Amino acid sequence: MKKRTLLIVITLFTAFTYAQTSNSDLIEKLDINTSKSELKWSCEYAFYFGGHDGTINFENGYFLKQNGAITGGAFTIDMNSIKNLDIKNAEANAGLVEHLKNEDFFDVKKFPKSKLVITKVTYHDATHMRMEANLKIKDITLPVNFQAEVDYQKKEMTTRFKIDRTLWGVTYNSKEVEGKLKDGLISDAIGFEVKLSL
16 A cells, blocks of 8 residues: 555656646747738948838748747748838839849849748846847858847837848948949948837
């Protein structure tokens, strides 16, 4: 009888311990709402004021959550969805968008998707964090990092960061690549303003 009782106690303890471990190790996948999420881009001319800005759509994406905290995620960007917001003339607007899509810039026929994969999250406090990620553009994957903020009531994360476009093979009218002063040179920095909503 004592052996049987002891066996039951050991079994229950093992099950409880396993359940605790399983719950704490459980990784939850949280899909983003692509219709609410936003990805805005901006780029300026190198030597005079002005530039362009617009949007790109997320095709899909998700966060990974463990122990109540965001620990990772992956987001696919539809490069064919590039839009310009600052040019009001329809013909000029369409011309810029087509230029951004061709071989001079993102060559979207050959590289229709870009991807951001979060590899590490370091929390400053409950709502602010530093994220490390791999960004893939034109089949080139490089590390990036940025500061982010989470609004748990709105169920969204926001961040702003810049990249050097030449590192991803986007070198058209680059001041660094051209190595000289001329009209029309474009800053090597592309700015992104991101809102990811669940």
